[in-house]
Amino acid sequence: MNSGADAMVPGTLTVTCEAVPELSSLRREWLDLEARAQASVFLSWQWVGHWLHLYRPTVHLLRVRQDGRTLGLGLVVEAEERRHGVLRSKCLRLHQTGHPLLDQIWIEYNGFLAERGREQSVAAACLDYLCREMRNWDEFVVGAIDADEAEAYARHTGLFHHVRWSAPCYGVDLNDLRRHGQPYLDTLSRNTRYQIRRSARLYEAQGDIRLVRPDTLAEALAMFDRIGPRHLQRWGEGPDQSGFANPDFIRFHREMVRAQWPEGGVDLVSLTVGEREVAAFYNLLYNQVVYFYLGGIEVENDNRLKPGLLGHSLCIEDYRHHGFHYYDFMGGNERYKQNLGQRHRNLVQLSLQRGRLKLRLEHMARKARQKWLREEGSGYEH
Numbered sequence: 192m193n194s195g196a197d198a199m200v201p202g203t204l205t206v207t208c209e210a211v212p213e214l215s216s217l218r219r220e221w222l223d224l225e226a227r228a229q230a231s232v233f234l235s236w237q238w239v240g241h242w243l244h245l246y247r248p249t250v251h252l253l254r255v256r257q258d259g260r261t262l263g264l265g266l267v268v269e270a271e272e273r274r275h276g277v278l279r280s281k282c283l284r285l286h287q288t289g290h291p292l293l294d295q296i297w298i299e300y301n302g303f304l305a306e307r308g309r310e311q312s313v314a315a316a317c318l319d320y321l322c323r324e325m326r327n328w329d330e331f332v333v334g335a336i337d338a339d340e341a342e343a344y345a346r347h348t349g350l351f352h353h354v355r356w357s358a359p360c361y362g363v364d365l366n367d368l369r370r371h372g373q374p375y376l377d378t379l380s381r382n383t384r385y386q387i388r389r390s391a392r393l394y395e396a397q398g399d400i401r402l403v404r405p406d407t408l409a410e411a412l413a414m415f416d417r418i419g420p421r422h423l424q425r426w427g428e429g430p431d432q433s434g435f436a437n438p439d440f441i442r443f444h445r446e447m448v449r450a451q452w453p454e455g456g457v458d459l460v461s462l463t464v465g466e467r468e469v470a471a472f473y474n475l476l477y478n479q480v481v482y483f484y485l486g487g488i489e490v491e492n493d494n495r496l497k498p499g500l501l502g503h504s505l506c507i508e509d510y511r512h513h514g515f516h517y518y519d520f521m522g523g524n525e526r527y528k529q530n531l532g533q534r535h536r537n538l539v540q541l542s543l544q545r546g547r548l549k550l551r552l553e554h555m556a557r558k559a560r561q562k563w564l565r566e567e568g569s570g571y572e573h
């Protein structure tokens with residue numbers, strides 16, 4: 192990597208690459224650009240600064256400037272990836288470390304931080320720099336990123352692109368609900384409304400239904416910790432299952448709660464029936480958008496009780512009442528997200544690959560396997 196080297200790109204944009212300066216200095220520059228950007232919580236200093244401070248990855252800062260004004264920033268990490276026991280690939284990753292346990296926090300809505308209206312030119316400048324000035328990599332991996340943006344990356348570079356993962360995103364437009372004066376439940380299907388209302392009636396027979404928020408940081412941390420066992424029960428303890436099986440994941444989010452709950456960047460909400468907690472939700476808040484990150488839902492013996500559906504519906508009405516703009520379930524094709532929200536985009540994890548022989552062979556093997564699986568599934572006989 193040519194640290195500190197400049198590359199001129201069309202539109203008089205200048206790209207530089209350097210080691211990350213002191214966090215206090217980067218914080219000022221990042222926040223200044225963030226105020227001029229239209230970014231998600233995952234490209235805010237609220238997330239990125241916490242990631243840098245806690246994990247301390249070895250990163251390189253891409254900076255895009257025009258006439259001395261910073262228009263774009265991105266943090267790139269070099270990491271070797273081993274696959275299939277024999278293939279070694281030198282990867283560049285955007286805002287991820289390349290270490291599975293550290294990356295289980297799973298950034299979404301990824302990309303380069305850019306001044307509003309300059310997103311395409313900033314991305315193009317950064318991609319040109321990575322392709323022309325940095326030669327010692329096999330794959331540039333970015334995810335989870337908007338699928339349309341990923342396609343634009345692939346088109347601009349002309350590199351072979353492999354989609355490693357994809358998922359739809361669902362959410363609820365709270366502004367739209369307010370504009371139409373429409374109760375949230377009225378926007379749902381008849382079956383989903385029925386399940387939520389029946390669950391509410393059954394729970395009301397057990398005690399008062401309330402949304403409860405912590406009053407102190409200690410209570411907020413305790414609520415986060417209570418989510419863990421339910422989350423493990425729902426998602427499992429294996430790799431790529433519940434993050435609560437991963438100490439690095441727990442450390443990241445406990446420290447996020449510690450830092451951001453007092454500032455209003457994190458919200459923890461408990462659904463209680465009488466004195467019993469039946470669900471708890473951990474949300475990130477940024478620019479009046481609610482990012483539902485994870486929840487812990489009680490497994491009830493009576494399948495007519497739907498604490499998750501009921502809890503989300505009450506949270507959505509509560510956030511609408513408090514003036515939030517959007518309730519984002521983020522990436523995932525789970526049934527409850529489909530039932531409770533509207534699809535608003537697709538996310539992918541994209542690998543842009545140079546023309547290395549080992550990667551071409553891997554692609555051929557992948558296609559052969561996919562063909563075999565299709566034929567096996569269709570009962571094709573040779």
